[in-house]
Amino acid sequence: MNVSDVFGINSEVRLESYVDRGDLDTAIGKLLVRNTHIALKGESKCGKSWLRQKNLPNAIVVQCRLGRGAIDIYVDALSQLGVSFVVSDTTTGKIEGRVEATGAVGEGLLSKVFGLTGSASASAGASRESIQGKGVVGRDINDLRYVAELIRESRRHLVVEDFHYLSVEERRKLAFDLKALWDYGLYVVIIGVWSQSNLLIYLNPDLTGRIEEVSVYWSTDDLKGVLDTGGAALNLRFNAEFADELANLSYGNAGILQTLTIRALDALEIVTAPRTSVEIADKEAIQTAALHYADQLNALYQQFAKRVARGVRTRKDSTGIYAHAMAVIMDASDELSIRGIPLDYIFRIANEREPRIQKGNLRTILEKLEGLQVDEAGRGLVVAYNEADGEVSIVDRQVLLYRRFSTVSWPWEELIEEAGFDS
Known part of the structure; x- marks a missing residue:
């Protein structure tokens, strides 16, 4: 068996390294036989699609894209039938x-x-x-x-993936359609990236009692379970310190763990399962893997930075506020970035740097932040603002690894100088 049959990012579920974290398979199984919609939320590459494939292998899957709406979802779904x-x-x-x-x-x-x-x-x-x-x-x-x-x-179940790529208006339209579809006995699974709790109920309060939101997240033990399960399939035993280091650098994200693991095994020149059990303990391989991973992410996040900077420059009246906000967000600690960066924290730091920044204006800026990040296809969301909780979350945790292992040059300070704000 090849290492790539077990570890690494794959579009199809790899059962050899699949872990039922938090008994989500059981929870999803119960909901699927009930009269309810299901909303699966979690940051990018956290395993939502694998969870769906494992529990809904024969679903009608519709991928949302920028510029598409609810009608396009129905057209796509029926075409598959x-x-x-x-x-x-x-x-x-x-x-x-x-x-x-x-x-x-x-x-x-x-x-x-x-x-x-x-x-x-x-x-x-x-x-x-x-x-x-x-x-x-x-x-x-x-x-x-x-x-x-x-x-x-x-x-067959209808699954709508990448819900977050719909425009705000189309999200609201679909949320209202979900109430009607529930009345007609069609229960839909919505999958996407958002930080706000019960987002669809927020968009349409009539969905209360008609939809169950499930968060997909990973504990350290869950991530280590991936190593144990996948390692057993490959006749590999991951040393405890090695496993701890991999889990810590994964920032609670299964996709990062999968990528780091296969790259670390590459560094150790392990391509196929050995005939006899082998212990993996060389942590230098993890550093090599992380540096290589971060180097490959450079183009992705430099493009993200350019998109944001380009979008900020078109908003002349608020350039300084956007730039200060981005500077605070991208400099926040790993712990705060994962837990959620409060509006009050962002305001305190930004206001210390530029007293003219007011909390009301900052809140308005954060509400528009999502639109600055995505590309023409609606992809590339890195940070998201939760209006209900007043928090910014890092929804693409790869950026945390990237900034740790790369010398990052963000354009925020340049934007601040252009706006005439002193830092």
């Missing part, structure tokens, strides 16, 4: 909602839901009649009923 969801009739200008079978599976679903028979081209109006002049398919309650019936009839 062999059903074409026609949103509009461009020839007449009328907004219509109808579904058409594009294969045998889709034809079977339409037959069951609409009572249709015949060829795969058979179609049915999703709302029985065209919607003219106003409204959009998927926003009308009747349209959602047919979408829900078709997916429910497939006997």
Whole structure:
């Protein structure tokens, strides 16, 4: 067996190093048989997708992307069932909602839901009649009923991944749709990165009692369990000090642990499982792995810094506040970054540097921080602001390892000088 069959970042779950941390498999299993939506939240690369694959192997999975909305989610989901969801009739200008079978599976679903028979081209109006002049398919309650019936009839769960890539408005729209889908007996699994507790209920209070939020996080013992499980599969025994060092440098993140582990084994020139049990104890291999990992992350976070700086420069009236806020956030201790950086802490440090910064203005800046970070595809979120708790969280913990093992040059001080603020 190759080391890469067990350790490393993989798009598909690796059962040899999979750990049911905190009995989440059991918790998810209970929720899946109940009449409830499920929201899985956790920072980037914390294992949300593996958890989903392990517990929902045959799900309809829709990936959110920047610029997409709730309707696109339904179109994507139905297309995976062999059903074409026609949103509009461009020839007449009328907004219509109808579904058409594009294969045998889709034809079977339409037959069951609409009572249709015949060829795969058979179609049915999703709302029985065209919607003219106003409204959009998927926003009308009747349209959602047919979408829900078709997916429910497939006997598969609908999973919406990367929820955080939707715009704020589309998140709110989907949150309201979830109430209607619950009424129609379709229970959805939402997966994404957010720091706010019960975000979807915050977006739509009517979801109270209709959705369960599950946080995906790792204790040190859970991370060591990954090493024990994966090591056993490879005939490797990780020394206690070696395991402690790997876990500490992983910042509570399974993805970082997986990457550091395979790179450390590379440094030790262990590519395949040895015939007899081998103890892994050389901690210098971890340092080598971390330095190599940080070097590869350099391009990622320098691009992040450039995006933020470019976005800040377009906001001339608040350039100094943005820059001071970013400086405080990115200089916060590891412990504070993981636990959450309070608004009061950011204000205290920023205000000491520049007395003209006011807490109200700083709060407004933090609420807009997310939009500065993501690229054209909506990817690249590193820090997030929780309006409810008034805290900034590091949602991409790789940046903590990066700044520890690299000489980081952030553009914040330059931005402060450009704005005419004295540091």
